[in-house]
Amino acid sequence: MAQTALHEKARAHSVPLILAGEMQLASSMPASVGPSRHAGAADAACARRVRRACARVNLHAVVEDGRMPTPSQQIMRLGFGFAVSQALRVVADLNIPDLLASGECSVEELADTAGANADALYRVMRLLAAEGVFRETLPRRFALTDVGAALSAGTGSGPRDFVRMINAEPYLAFEQLLHSVRTGEPAFDKVFGKPRFDWLATHPDEAHLFQRAMVALSQGANEAVAEAYDFGVAGRVVDVGGGHGQLLAAILARNPHLSGVLFDQPAGIAAAQAGAGGSLPRTEMIAGDFFDAVPPGADVYIAKKVIHDWDDERAVAILRNCRRAMAPGGKVLLAETIVPAGDEPAQIKMIDVTMLAVTGGLERTEAQYAALLAAAGLRLERLIATPVPISLLEASGA
Incomplete structure (x- = not known):
């Protein structure tokens, strides 16, 4: 956008020109720039400043007379988010x-x-x-x-199914968010009388919608995760809680030397078998409970968006089972979104509060994941960025 046009837009909405300049900077920044250990400190600070500026400038929130809303008006707008x-x-x-x-x-x-x-x-x-x-x-x-x-x-059902899913039972659970904040317990359990995943097990239509939303929204992430990690020295990989198997299929497609194990609950394995016509190439499908044990002897145990579903105690139980099962020199690979520190705007913070209310799980910072892995007898070796809002945390035996 030309500087003059940008200034005119800023004046029209009473936006300080410093924010307009930061918005112009945002439009010229590469999409890959972000606050990761792979970016320079200056780039990371710049990216954070731009995101904060953009979060403060919400053109849809401009009141009718062209002025920016007052603090009270902004609070009212936030309060009407449910509409x-x-x-x-x-x-x-x-x-x-x-x-x-x-x-x-x-x-x-x-x-x-x-x-x-x-x-x-x-x-x-x-x-x-x-x-x-x-x-x-x-x-x-x-x-x-x-x-x-x-x-x-027609453009893929992921966002549509997600909107329908998140505004059903999880939406109702949020009425009891105060219960979660006071007790640390999931509001969903109080509203529906049982944990989220237990409830889904007895409501097949809602479970099917949940699976469709997760599968569709994961498609781009699966390819990004499969491309970001070098599986060259591994021979066998277990996808822990792998659902329909799209992530494992993407990994195996890029690594023809690998064999895989898709590990999930019986209902998940049945759905994967039905979707794959009974089998996936070079893949063994095993049903079980990752709180009890996971298939032994693999070189890599990968879990994408699994650990965030659970509180620390149950997350450590899953990770400890992976640690016990992996072959000598094996790795545990977590694909999760890392929560940025402080007040930096990030959608993952909305998801984190949703996890609090719905499953009792949580999104974590890098330091929290490192501590979680250590409690399971694992050591965080490195954090690997991907083109999507998911990072890979590689861990080995401590």
């Missing part, structure tokens, strides 16, 4: 993004096709248009934006 969240679920459930995929429509046409009240649907879509999900091209006539298109089944 946007549930509005997203409504349009996802009604398949509105798919209905708009071929072109703009009137709200009456959309309501007739979706089986909704036109006036009520209009109010929901008007809210989401203000958030950049839709565009109101004419009164009561809407088009899809690039953001809204992410909710369309």
